[in-house]
Amino acid sequence: MLEIQNLKAGFGKKEILHGINLAIPGHKITAIVGQSGCGKTTLLKSMNRILEEEGGYIDGSVLLKGADCKRMPKEMLRKKIGMVFQQPTVFPCSIEKNLSYVLKYHGLRDKSAIRQEIEACMKKAKLYDEVKNHMKTPAKNLSGGQKQRLAIARSLCAKPDMLVLDEPCSALDLKNTIAIEKTMLELKEQYTLVIVTHNLAQARRIADWVVFMDRGGVLEVTKKDMFFEHPSSELAREQLSYI
Numbered sequence: 092m093l094e095i096q097n098l099k100a101g102f103g104k105k106e107i108l109h110g111i112n113l114a115i116p117g118h119k120i121t122a123i124v125g126q127s128g129c130g131k132t133t134l135l136k137s138m139n140r141i142l143e144e145e146g147g148y149i150d151g152s153v154l155l156k157g158a159d160c161k162r163m164p165k166e167m168l169r170k171k172i173g174m175v176f177q178q179p180t181v182f183p184c185s186i187e188k189n190l191s192y193v194l195k196y197h198g199l200r201d202k203s204a205i206r207q208e209i210e211a212c213m214k215k216a217k218l219y220d221e222v223k224n225h226m227k228t229p230a231k232n233l234s235g236g237q238k239q240r241l242a243i244a245r246s247l248c249a250k251p252d253m254l255v256l257d258e259p260c261s262a263l264d265l266k267n268t269i270a271i272e273k274t275m276l277e278l279k280e281q282y283t284l285v286i287v288t289h290n291l292a293q294a295r296r297i298a299d300w301v302v303f304m305d306r307g308g309v310l311e312v313t314k315k316d317m318f319f320e321h322p323s324s325e326l327a328r329e330q331l332s333y334i
């Protein structure tokens with residue numbers, strides 16, 4: 092789905108990613124793990140070039156289904172690779188408008204089609220049943236976990252190929268974490284998912300593949316079971332000994 096070739100990225104003269112080569116398989120959950128500061132978020136933000144908006148630079152190739160992301164208009168790239176952040180952002184309007192805004196932005200005009208699409212995306216994000224009777228209330232009144240699921244639903248409204256999620260559960264309690272993990276496991280049937288998590292137990296629960304990073308490089312890319320049972324690097328062995 093996504094092919095990353097010799098990716099170098101950083102800020103000004105500071106290179107954070109030192110030539111990463113990586114293939115992200117379709118319809119799987121790939122977990123990016125590694126110690127704090129190793130470049131996980133930078134890698135994620137390089138995928139849809141949000142890094143450039145934050146003053147960073149990206150060199151090398153990122154190919155989405157073979158198409159060079161550098162040559163794609165940024166709006167199109169971000170439609171195809173949706174991003175969910177650690178702190179969910181909700182727009183200062185109703186739950187419904189948070190979603191209809193995206194659908195209208197992408198050209199949907201028919202009111203009943205918009206309603207159907209909102210319902211479908213909220214169901215996929217496991218939010219619909221909880222809020223279906225309060226769609227006109229301000230999204231800011233939702234709980235943290237509900238806001239995160241709204242952010243996921245909003246990303247789905249753009250009909251992405253991929254969803255990249257940066258520590259989506261780090262601010263959530265167990266109940267909401269489980270809801271998001273279940274959502275991700277269901278979403279992979281239709282989408283390709285990449286999650287940055289510092290929670291190795293979470294990677295073990297939901298990932299198909301694990302990318303283990305260290306100091307701006309990739310130390311291991313393996314199927315989940317292989318990583319947890321037979322990690323090849325000393326650093327991974329050390330970190331796994333704590334869980």
Ligand SMILES: Nc1ncnc2c1ncn2[C@@H]1O[C@H](COP(=O)(O)OP(=O)(O)OP(=O)(O)O)[C@@H](O)[C@H]1O
Nearest residue numbers: 102107125126127128129130131132133134145289
């Ligand atoms: N806007 C920025 N300007 C300069 N340096 C930055 C910027 N954002 C991140 N960095 C640096 O890039 C390096 C990698 O950061 P990144 O957030 O990608 O790591 P991470 O593995 O996601 O860390 P964590 O697990 O703590 O979130 C760090 O040294 C960080 O200080």
